[in-house]
Amino acid sequence: MKILSVNCGSSSLKFKMYEMPEEKVLISGLFERIGEKGSEYTIKIDDLKYSKEVDLKNHKVAFEILVEELKKNAIIKNLSEIKGVGHRIVQGGDYFDKTVVATDDVVAKIDELATLAPLHNKAAITGINAAKEVIPKAVETVVFDTAFHQTIEPVNFLYAVPYEWYTDYKVRKYGAHGTSHKYIASRLNAILGRTNTKLITCHIGSGASVSAIRDGICIDTSMGLTPNAGLIMGTRCGDIDTSVVTYMMRKKNISADDMDTILNKQSGLLGISGVSNDSRDIEEGISKGNERCVLAQKMYVQKIIDYIAMYYFELGGVDAIAFSAGVGENSIRTRIDIMEGLKVLGIVPDYEANNVRGEEKLITTSDSKVPVYIVPTDEEIMIARDTYNLCN
Ligand code: ADP
Numbered sequence: 485m486k487i488l489s490v491n492c493g494s495s496s497l498k499f500k501m502y503e504m505p506e507e508k509v510l511i512s513g514l515f516e517r518i519g520e521k522g523s524e525y526t527i528k529i530d531d532l533k534y535s536k537e538v539d540l541k542n543h544k545v546a547f548e549i550l551v552e553e554l555k556k557n558a559i560i561k562n563l564s565e566i567k568g569v570g571h572r573i574v575q576g577g578d579y580f581d582k583t584v585v586a587t588d589d590v591v592a593k594i595d596e597l598a599t600l601a602p603l604h605n606k607a608a609i610t611g612i613n614a615a616k617e618v619i620p621k622a623v624e625t626v627v628f629d630t631a632f633h634q635t636i637e638p639v640n641f642l643y644a645v646p647y648e649w650y651t652d653y654k655v656r657k658y659g660a661h662g663t664s665h666k667y668i669a670s671r672l673n674a675i676l677g678r679t680n681t682k683l684i685t686c687h688i689g690s691g692a693s694v695s696a697i698r699d700g701i702c703i704d705t706s707m708g709l710t711p712n713a714g715l716i717m718g719t720r721c722g723d724i725d726t727s728v729v730t731y732m733m734r735k736k737n738i739s740a741d742d743m744d745t746i747l748n749k750q751s752g753l754l755g756i757s758g759v760s761n762d763s764r765d766i767e768e769g770i771s772k773g774n775e776r777c778v779l780a781q782k783m784y785v786q787k788i789i790d791y792i793a794m795y796y797f798e799l800g801g802v803d804a805i806a807f808s809a810g811v812g813e814n815s816i817r818t819r820i821d822i823m824e825g826l827k828v829l830g831i832v833p834d835y836e837a838n839n840v841r842g843e844e845k846l847i848t849t850s851d852s853k854v855p856v857y858i859v860p861t862d863e864e865i866m867i868a869r870d871t872y873n874l875c876n
Pocket residue numbers: 688689690691718761762763764809810811814815816841
């Protein structure tokens with residue numbers, strides 16, 4: 485059965501098509517700058533990769549070209565072979581604790597929740613509607629980044645603000661990256677050979693979060709009402725004293741919208757270093773002796789250590805820790821900095837084993853009290869699996 489896994493941004497469409505249940509990747513690709521000048525797309529089939537510049541007026545045009553490419557490359561003969569299309573949705577609020585079919589009612593709820601993730605949810609709806617037009621016979625599903633975190637108890641998801649903010653405005657922690665944390669946890673359980681485990685999963689990319697997972701169930705996560713909570717990220721500040729916000733709004737006469745932009749797009753690694761939001765540039769800055777890059781890396785790493793330590797206590801110990809996503813999979817230095825900061829837990833880094841990028845691998849020595857792994861994430865396969873199950 486052919487299943488399409490889709491991730492729509494406001495100007496992008498990323499996709500992967502699988503033969504299920506074999507989980508074989510048939511084709512993948514990315515449409516970029518949709519609705520803008522210089523739009524193009526890239527297609528990848530096994531070792532073959534090509535790009536084309538083409539006018540992508542909207543997401544519907546992108547889906548039409550996608551279908552043409554599927555036919556041209558003999559992935560499908562007829563449209564009816566595509567049985568399911570699964571969409572990634574960032575915010576599902578407390579409505580959704582699992583993947584569901586994208587009915588009108590479901591899409592209306594995703595729209596209602598757009599106030600919590602304006603760019604993402606609106607873009608996803610555009611993608612859902614475009615896919616429905618171009619591939620009308622396929623079962624459309626929606627896979628929520630927040631669903632995995634719905635098992636978190638009130639003690640961990642509530643904020644100590646007036647309770648009515650929760651009952652009347654749904655202010656609480658929802659988390660994000662749930663599909664990724666769930667995948668990483670399932671890989672760790674497969675590696676450990678059991679499911680009664682205590683795990684700490686670190687999804688550290690340009691957005692970053694840590695989750696505490698007991699017996700496959702999420703008990704806490706570092707992102708909050710929105711993704712701007714917890715860790716220091718590429719451009720997001722993560723946890724700060726809320727008074728900083730009101731103090732600076734008054735001092736510099738900053739509007740709520742502008743403050744939102746500053747805290748989400750001009751803070752984090754970029755804000756501290758003044759150089760870049762990208763870990764690679766921060767590492768280059770450090771090698772050139774840039775003091776603010778050194779400071780940015782120290783702060784970034786410290787926050788991850790703090791969360792791992794906190795979740796170690798919440799879980800009452802830990803059986804394995806994993807690093808994933810752009811930084812977690814690729815930054816040899818960041819992983820070492822974090823593991824060295826965790827020596828008090830008896831963690832012993834294996835410096836040689838850690839000298840890799842993007843590979844599932846144990847990176848601690850055999851006498852380390854807690855094993856630490858690199859686990860490359862795979863959100864697309866999770867979307868495909870859920871969609872396949874709903875198609876059945
Ligand atoms: P997202 O999916 O949230 O956009 P990714 O998980 O793809 O983010 O992570 C992107 C980030 O990964 C980049 O901004 C960069 O900081 C980091 N990254 C990628 N490759 C490397 C590398 N070789 N060394 C250090 N950091 C890297």
